[in-house]
Amino acid sequence: MAAGTKVIKKPKRTLADQSFVVELVKGLGVTFKHFFKGLNQMRPGGPRPDVTNFNYEDGIATLQYPDEKRPYARRFRGVHRLTHRANGEPRCTACLMCSTACPAQCIWIKPAEFPVGHPSRGHERFPEEFVIDELRCIFCGFCVEACPVDAIRMDTGIHMTAIDDRGSFIFDKKKLMSIPSQDGDFVTSNDRPEPGDKNYGGITRLQGH
Amino acid sequence: MITGATFWIATAIKVFAIVFGLVNLGALLLWVERRQSALIQDRMGPNRANIKIFGKEFRVAGLLHSAADGLKMLWKEDFVPPGADKLLYQFAPVISLVPPLTLFAVIPFGPSIYPDNLRRVFGSEGWNAAAGYIPLHISVADSGILVVFAMASSGVLGAALAGSSSDNKYSLLGGLRAASQMVSYEVTMGFSLVGTFMVYQTLRLEQMVQWQVDHAWGIFVQPLSFLLFFTAAVAETKRVPFDAPEGESEIVAGYFTEYQPMKMGMFALGELVEVMTSSALITTIFLGGWQFPFLKLDGFHFELFGIAKPIYMSHLAVVIISALSFVVKVAILVLLQMQIRWTLPRFRYDQIMKLGWRILLPASLINILLTGVVLLFVNGR
Numbered sequence A: 001m002a003a004g005t006k007v008i009k010k011p012k013r014t015l016a017d018q019s020f021v022v023e024l025v026k027g028l029g030v031t032f033k034h035f036f037k038g039l040n041q042m043r044p045g046g047p048r049p050d051v052t053n054f055n056y057e058d059g060i061a062t063l064q065y066p067d068e069k070r071p072y073a074r075r076f077r078g079v080h081r082l083t084h085r086a087n088g089e090p091r092c093t094a095c096l097m098c099s100t101a102c103p104a105q106c107i108w109i110k111p112a113e114f115p116v117g118h119p120s121r122g123h124e125r126f127p128e129e130f131v132i133d134e135l136r137c138i139f140c141g142f143c144v145e146a147c148p149v150d151a152i153r154m155d156t157g158i159h160m161t162a163i164d165d166r167g168s169f170i171f172d173k174k175k176l177m178s179i180p181s182q183d184g185d186f187v188t189s190n191d192r193p194e195p196g197d198k199n200y201g202g203i204t205r206l207q208g209h
Numbered sequence B: 001m002i003t004g005a006t007f008w009i010a011t012a013i014k015v016f017a018i019v020f021g022l023v024n025l026g027a028l029l030l031w032v033e034r035r036q037s038a039l040i041q042d043r044m045g046p047n048r049a050n051i052k053i054f055g056k057e058f059r060v061a062g063l064l065h066s067a068a069d070g071l072k073m074l075w076k077e078d079f080v081p082p083g084a085d086k087l088l089y090q091f092a093p094v095i096s097l098v099p100p101l102t103l104f105a106v107i108p109f110g111p112s113i114y115p116d117n118l119r120r121v122f123g124s125e126g127w128n129a130a131a132g133y134i135p136l137h138i139s140v141a142d143s144g145i146l147v148v149f150a151m152a153s154s155g156v157l158g159a160a161l162a163g164s165s166s167d168n169k170y171s172l173l174g175g176l177r178a179a180s181q182m183v184s185y186e187v188t189m190g191f192s193l194v195g196t197f198m199v200y201q202t203l204r205l206e207q208m209v210q211w212q213v214d215h216a217w218g219i220f221v222q223p224l225s226f227l228l229f230f231t232a233a234v235a236e237t238k239r240v241p242f243d244a245p246e247g248e249s250e251i252v253a254g255y256f257t258e259y260q261p262m263k264m265g266m267f268a269l270g271e272l273v274e275v276m277t278s279s280a281l282i283t284t285i286f287l288g289g290w291q292f293p294f295l296k297l298d299g300f301h302f303e304l305f306g307i308a309k310p311i312y313m314s315h316l317a318v319v320i321i322s323a324l325s326f327v328v329k330v331a332i333l334v335l336l337q338m339q340i341r342w343t344l345p346r347f348r349y350d351q352i353m354k355l356g357w358r359i360l361l362p363a364s365l366i367n368i369l370l371t372g373v374v375l376l377f378v379n380g381r
């Protein structure tokens, strides 16, 4: 026997084991215990554990899904939304980072320049159209990670629902901007002063840098 | 016994009640099994099938799933494999369903009814025995339990024929396994009952029940025989833990791999009916049949602490209580069989054979020997 080897003895097979009778009675004890417990819990008004919380109590563990739901975590990646600026315009600067990062290639953006004289002109663009195909999306959240200005978020808490025509799964800019976050707001708490704002600390084109 | 037209009408009613009842109870058992297994496994079981009446959903505790299953099976394509033996292929499901139904013909499910005396107390004043009685079992054959054996062993034909006629190697293997398993346990089944014949001195099931009413339940007289017969009966139903004929990972669905839903449903129904018939048999032979404890033909006779206090009841009430007690006993046994099915994992094929030939068969032979010795001493010869 090599050093450090632990010898595990094979349990003896007694007559009681081999006749199955004792073991069967033991097994029946276990299954009957669960059966009667379940029966008691299933009666109307029975003490069925609340399966919608995460306590994992003993007893019937079935979650009757569409009728009963477990709350999603706040970090749940739900349907996308586009955050707003203070003036109600989309925050997105049409940098195309998200559509580049998207592994499903389901984001399509048509960038446009701000008009001449607009403080943001030359700093950023804005999306004239912003489309996400929610059917192709795999809800990986890469777009959210990629976005430098926190313009696209998946904090709506909405589970993508079944819609019965494919066209309705193509979410356009208007639709994306109309979805609030799970707290009900359309902005993001991450502050970003725009060019032209008082607290804008960045350089401006006019300074000629 | 009643003769003539009344006899035939009564027989027709009994046949109809049993066939109709058993087939429908089979569907009910499907539900029972699903919900029971769910509760054992801390689940809820199927409960969402519903029927909409006036915009209101009725779920009936999931009972409708059986109906939905039946409907679904009915609408599936009825396809016969091109290489199959057409005739045998079509007949195999019938052959496996009919024997367990036929078997019920000799099982008494209540005491004899005296139709003219329903409101009187048994044997009291004005009791008219001359008008005849209706036995509450279909066949009054002297062969009794031999019919049971004959039918129980022809059940294997269905499985074997299904396996060999399907033109599929998995089916063939499943059929072979079914045949060898059922034949093996048939031997134990027969031998384990020999002890009870020796005690009861009869082959007729109604007389066995009568013996138990007069003396004691068979389970107390022949406990070993009960254990052996129960095991063999469970094995005969080809359900877990004795489900070697089927096996998803080895031979797909075994002998009914090639069968379309409705015919597969007949096999499944046959299995469930077999569960019921075996429970009814065990009830009849070992659990006093339709006897309710302390209930005699004229009412209750409690004889506790030396105080005899008879409560007389009308014949009709006694018959109803007796028949109900038969049903309850059978139901308990069925539930027990289901519980066992969801308790034990399946045996390996060689374990099944070992259990059958090396343990159960010798045990049943020993039981016969012991019974003979005991009877010799008891009868004092």
Ligand code: SF4
Binding pocket: A098, A101, A102, A103, A104, A105, A106, A107, A132, A136, A137, A138, A139, A140, A141, A142, A143, A144
């Ligand atoms: S979640 Fe992933 S797949 Fe969906 S749009 Fe964003 S990057 Fe693309």
Ligand code: SF4
Binding pocket: A091, A092, A093, A094, A095, A096, A097, A098, A099, A109, A146, A147, A148, A149, A150, A151, A152
């Ligand atoms: S990464 Fe953000 S800012 Fe850039 S295009 Fe996408 S949403 Fe707009």
